[in-house]
Amino acid sequence: MIIEVAEADGIVSGWRDRHDPVAVRGVPGHITALYPFVPPESFDDPVADALAAVVSTIRDFDFTLSRVDEVPGAIWHRPDPARP
Numbered sequence: 001m002i003i004e005v006a007e008a009d010g011i012v013s014g015w016r017d018r019h020d021p022v023a024v025r026g027v028p029g030h031i032t033a034l035y036p037f038v039p040p041e042s043f044d045d046p047v048a049d050a051l052a053a054v055v056s057t058i059r060d061f062d063f064t065l066s067r068v069d070e071v072p073g074a075i076w077h078r079p080d081p082a083r084p
Helices: 006-019 044-057
Strands: 002-004 031-032 064-073 074-080
Touching: none
Parallel strands: none
Antiparallel strands: 002 031, 064 074
């Protein structure tokens, strides 16, 4: 489950095109909110409806991506604040 961050594409797209296998499959610049979520074959209408009910309660909030961090096998921009 991702939160698309279109504004980040101009900054990270070149790096992602070279190093991120999901970028070449069309996944935009994003923040990963939850991984793994459900196996793709298990994502059906009831799961989508439950997810929509949860995320519809979250209001938009401002954040910056000013810090680069690392986890095994990946680098990422840490959102600040991490939560609204």
